[in-house]
Amino acid sequence: MREHSELGVSVLLFVIGLLVLTDALTMHVDIAQRGPVGPRTVPVVVGAGLLLVAVLLAVDVLRGGRGESESGEDIDLSEPGDRRTVLLLAGVFLANAVLIGPLGFPVSGALLFWGSAYALGSRHHHRDPLIAAALSLVTFFVFNNLLGVPLPGGPLMGVL
Numbered sequence: 001m002r003e004h005s006e007l008g009v010s011v012l013l014f015v016i017g018l019l020v021l022t023d024a025l026t027m028h029v030d031i032a033q034r035g036p037v038g039p040r041t042v043p044v045v046v047g048a049g050l051l052l053v054a055v056l057l058a059v060d061v062l063r064g065g066r067g068e069s070e071s072g073e074d075i076d077l078s079e080p081g082d083r084r085t086v087l088l089l090a091g092v093f094l095a096n097a098v099l100i101g102p103l104g105f106p107v108s109g110a111l112l113f114w115g116s117a118y119a120l121g122s123r124h125h126h127r128d129p130l131i132a133a134a135l136s137l138v139t140f141f142v143f144n145n146l147l148g149v150p151l152p153g154g155p156l157m158g159v160l
Contacts, residue, residue, distance in 0.1 A: 006067060010058040017050030088119035104154020109136035 024043030092115035099108040114132035122128055143149040 004061055006061045007058060010054045010061065013050050013057065014054035017047045017054060019047075020050060021047035085119055085121075089116060092116055092119060100152060102154065104156055105151040106133075106136050106140050106156050107154055109139060112136075 020043055024040045024047060027040055027043075029038055029040060092112055095115070096108050096112040099111065110129070110133045112132075113135050114129050117128045117132065140151055140153075143151050144153075
C-alpha cells in the first residue's frame, strides 16, 4: 500500500465532504430569513467539490499517478528543529486565547502580534510594540465597525 498512500488523503477529503454536505442539508433554515441564495448554497458547493476532488484523486492514484516529491525546499534535515521558536509561538497563541476575554482584542491582539514578531526573530524593541498596537487597533476597527463582527473590547470598550 505504500505506492497508494495518497488514497488516505482521498478518503479524508471524502469524509470531510460528506460531513459538510450532511451538515448543510440538515441545516434548519427559516424560509423568511433566506434571500435569493440561501445559507446552504456555499456549504453544498464546497461539500460537492470536496467529494469530486476526492473521487478524482482516488482515480488518479489507482491509475498510477503519484505526487511529485518536494524539490524546492532548501532545508538541512541534519539540523534539529527550532523548539524555542515553536514553544514561544505556542505560548503567545495560548496567552492570546486566555487574555482575549478579560483584556479584549485590542490589548490581546497587540500582545499576539508583538509576541509573534519577537518569537520569529525581530529585535526592534521600540518599533515592534507600536506596529503591533496599530495592527491590532486596525484589525479591531475593521472587524467591529466595517464587517460587523463584534470583537471583545475589554476595558478599552468605552474609549474605542
